[in-house]
Amino acid sequence: MATTLNNSNIEKIKKLILKEGYLTSFWREYRSNATKGCGVGKALDNLKKLGVPKNGDPSKGKLDQMPEIIQGFDDLSVAMLKARGKCGGGQKHTKEFCVAYGKHIEKLHAEAVKLAQGGAQKAMAKELLKDDPKKEKGLDPKVIQANTKAILEAAKKYTELAKWLVAVQQTSAKAAKLLESKMSAWASQRNNDGIDTQRLDAAMEAAIKKIAVDAKIKPSFQNMQKTQKELQNILKVVKKVKTEGIDPKVVRASSDAIKKGDKAFDLARKAIEGFLSDYKGALQVVAEGRDRKVSEAQVEGH
Known part of the structure; x- marks a missing residue:
């Protein structure tokens, strides 16, 4: 810069x-x-x-x-x-x-x-x-324009959804990295002598949940399901549109937008599912550590 x-x-x-x-x-x-x-x-x-x-x-x-x-x-x-x-x-x-x-x-x-x-x-x-007798007859310019508009609007909607999906993917990936960093720090601190593990574990559990809330993982996951339906509905519309007479470049550009949208959806889905898996695993690890400490304390008490 x-x-x-x-x-x-x-x-x-x-x-x-x-x-x-x-x-x-x-x-x-x-x-x-x-x-x-x-x-x-x-x-x-x-x-x-x-x-x-x-x-x-x-x-x-x-x-x-x-x-x-x-x-x-x-x-x-x-x-x-x-x-x-x-x-x-x-x-x-x-x-x-x-x-x-x-x-x-x-x-x-x-x-x-x-x-x-x-x-x-x-x-x-x-x-x-x-x-020109070789040219196809009966193609109404207004119909062609309407079909072209439908194709372009479908591509635009797909692109808009793809932009949101890219954001979801990035946010989920950042959240996963932050979670990994927090878990590493927690594991390191837990091995220190004299540490109050009960308080540390409680703070870690709260931190894990906060990462998910800040990254809006739950609403994003719910919206992913809605987005999948939206993408499917757009595809249904596109399949019904007759491409006869439409500029092949318009059809190709629309097809490219749909392919990129589908790829963005797959990447976002993998990212958010990956975070959810790490999230559940992290909570389980913290819970197991806390339970193990309680059991050790009970044995020492006897």
Whole structure:
């Protein structure tokens, strides 16, 4: 990071996102080193290759590449969420920077979707006007537009759910690491002479439960089940949509979004289930240690 974000410059830098935020050099100038490896730079490079200018205006890109541009904004949005998730207490300004970025990316994504829908309708109308007997007849441009819209909206919903799932995965993974650290410290302290193990065990049990509460594991797990149903419902809608006449790039971009969403769900599910397994195991270990100490005390008492 060449320029450190602080209270005096953060608002100015956030405004600059609207003018030149889609240059890889801009992102690298202001982002924290903690956000390296999140894929933001790669996503920005890809958008540049698709003709998206430094202010991110999708209308400057090629209309026939709009599905790829939409997917590019989806990828950037997910990468930005990962970057935001890596911001700890010492990177509060970078986190604010990422939040501002995310909001603008969503706006540009919506604009790109509208451009793709309008372009699909015009392209199909043009095709139908051609006097070519080899062309399929009876394809209503309005139907094509409606089907295109349904496909794009499904991809958008999948991407939004994928962003939430990425956040769940990151939070669960962080909680698991914290739990491992706490358990290691607890085991080490328990071996110290003169330690009040009863008090230590009680504090550890409370700490384990607090980690789960702070990470919102229970509500996230419950929402995972709801999310799975949402994803299934979206897929049902997509399967009913006739892709006849729809730009193949739109269909392909939608398919890619669905694949990424499914992958995000699997990763989030494994992360949260992994934490729950560690959580139950940690509580059991602490309980067994406490019970063993009580038994030893009873033997000594006799």
